[in-house]
Amino acid sequence: MKKLFVYMLAGLLMFGTPPIWAEADILQKQIQFKKGTSGTTVSGKIKGHETLDYQLRAKAGQTMTVDFKAGKGAAYFNILPPGSDTALFIGSSSGNHFNEKLPADGVYTIRLYLMGGAKDGNKTVNYSLKINLPISGGSK
Numbered sequence: 304m305k306k307l308f309v310y311m312l313a314g315l316l317m318f319g320t321p322p323i324w325a326e327a328d329i330l331q332k333q334i335q336f337k338k339g340t341s342g343t344t345v346s347g348k349i350k351g352h353e354t355l356d357y358q359l360r361a362k363a364g365q366t367m368t369v370d371f372k373a374g375k376g377a378a379y380f381n382i383l384p385p386g387s388d389t390a391l392f393i394g395s396s397s398g399n400h401f402n403e404k405l406p407a408d409g410v411y412t413i414r415l416y417l418m419g420g421a422k423d424g425n426k427t428v429n430y431s432l433k434i435n436l437p438i439s440g441g442s443k
Contacts, residue, residue, distance in 0.1 A: 341438055351422055358412050362408050366402065366403065367401065368402045369401040369432065370399065372431045374429040374430070377395075378421065380399075380432070381394055384406060
């Protein structure tokens with residue numbers, strides 16, 4: 304009986320738990336502005352290994368502004384262009400403010416994440432994300 308328990312425990316450890324290096328799922332949220340507006344502010348909490356993707360549609364030539372504020376902890380955001388996982392803005396090295404003309408039409412992703420002790424310590428960090436995307440900045 305004891306041997307059976309040991310084999311079952313070994314099997315669970317080998318096959319029943321996900322590897323520690325597995326990435327957490329990415330939670331996706333759509334950004335839509337209220338009619339007649341060109342911006343919005345979203346806020347919430349991010350914890351540990353979570354990744355939050357805020358997605359919005361934009362046109363080439365529009366100027367997008369993103370301002371990110373976070374509570375205590377190493378919280379950052381990246382901007383991903385349509386169809387790519389290669390960031391055109393990396394918050395951990397460029398700061399909490401993005402203001403640039405967009406290079407292509409499509410769905411842009413604002414990816415929020417934690418690093419360092421906040422991520423590894425499974426900390427919860429409050430955040431506020433202000434997004435502005437004026438229509439007048441688009442190309443024709």
